[in-house]
Amino acid sequence: MADKGVLDMFRLDGKVAIVTGASSGLGVVFAQALAQAGADVALGARREDRLVATREAVEAAGRRAITVRTDVARPEDCQALVEATMAEFGRVDVLVNNAGVGTAVPATRETPEQFRSVIDVNLNGCYWMAQACARVMQPGSSIVNISSILGLTTAGLPQAAYAASKAGLIGLTRDLAQQWTGRKGIRVNALAPGFFDSEMTDQYPEGYIAQQLGRVLVGRPGDPMELAAALVFLVSAAGGYVTGTTLPVEGGLLTS
Numbered sequence: 209m210a211d212k213g214v215l216d217m218f219r220l221d222g223k224v225a226i227v228t229g230a231s232s233g234l235g236v237v238f239a240q241a242l243a244q245a246g247a248d249v250a251l252g253a254r255r256e257d258r259l260v261a262t263r264e265a266v267e268a269a270g271r272r273a274i275t276v277r278t279d280v281a282r283p284e285d286c287q288a289l290v291e292a293t294m295a296e297f298g299r300v301d302v303l304v305n306n307a308g309v310g311t312a313v314p315a316t317r318e319t320p321e322q323f324r325s326v327i328d329v330n331l332n333g334c335y336w337m338a339q340a341c342a343r344v345m346q347p348g349s350s351i352v353n354i355s356s357i358l359g360l361t362t363a364g365l366p367q368a369a370y371a372a373s374k375a376g377l378i379g380l381t382r383d384l385a386q387q388w389t390g391r392k393g394i395r396v397n398a399l400a401p402g403f404f405d406s407e408m409t410d411q412y413p414e415g416y417i418a419q420q421l422g423r424v425l426v427g428r429p430g431d432p433m434e435l436a437a438a439l440v441f442l443v444s445a446a447g448g449y450v451t452g453t454t455l456p457v458e459g460g461l462l463t464s
């Protein structure tokens with residue numbers, strides 16, 4: 209490794225990545241960043257029309273992409289996304305479990321259907337994707353689950369389902385790392401983002417982000433490319449000795 213320059217350790221040339229939730233927000237930036245680092249990308253989400261724009265962004269970075277309509281709450285859709293990726297590219301090196309829904313419902317009013325639907329996408333969907341990928345991934349592969357600071361702390365809104373799903377994802381990450389890193393050579397990590405602009409954060413109540421920024425040491429929301437850079441670190445050779453962990457990228461919010 210010493211013969212490689214340190215920046216070369218972040219390259220993903222010849223690798224193939226799957227990004228779920230690639231139709232808006234952070235997933236689009238993740239797909240672009242992985243392509244800029246050298247990877248071809250398979251893009252999954254329910255809104256296939258919006259995936260086309262992400263595919264064009266990947267192609268603009270000089271890499272190939274496929275789009276597959278995917279509802280990650282359906283195990284058969286997750287299997288089909290992995291099969292389509294294998295059919296097109298012949299390998300899966302990276303999985304970014306990014307698809308997620310954000311909700312805020314007072315606990316005494318939340319219905320079983322509302323609670324279950326969040327867990328089904330944010331937690332169960334990541335497991336179906338990880339299972340399908342781990343069956344085909346070769347040693348040296350890597351999975352990153354997009355958790356949240358809500359998996360580690362609270363942030364003033366009634367988000368039991370979301371917080372439970374994101375905390376569950378941290379446990380899932382730890383367990384899959386201990387099952388697969390030694391036996392299959394697949395590293396499994398999580399990112400815990402703080403506040404980044406996206407369609408999800410557009411739904412926050414007026415003034416909410418400004419109020420929460422008081423807890424953020426860096427004093428501003430994150431730039432999605434700052435999160436994508438952490439992702440590229442985790443999935444590349446640069447992160448080769450990191451597994452089973454959750455990396456907060458939150459401007460220091462967790463110090464409060």
Ligand SMILES: NC(=O)c1ccc[n+]([C@@H]2O[C@H](COP(=O)([O-])OP(=O)(O)OC[C@H]3O[C@@H](n4cnc5c(N)ncnc54)[C@H](OP(=O)(O)O)[C@@H]3O)[C@@H](O)[C@H]2O)c1
Pocket residue numbers: 228229230231232233234235252253254255256258278279280281306307308309310329354355356357400401402403404405406407408409
């Ligand atoms: N933005 C932040 O500040 C922040 C902070 C912490 C964590 N996160 C996490 O980051 C991830 C991305 O969020 P974002 O902020 O970029 O929000 P976003 O713009 O709302 O994007 C969410 C993505 O998830 C997809 N998705 C939702 N349900 C799905 C399903 N059943 N099957 C497949 N895809 C589904 C959506 O696509 P379709 O609707 O087309 O299916 C969309 O592409 C989420 O896991 C979120 O919890 C975000």
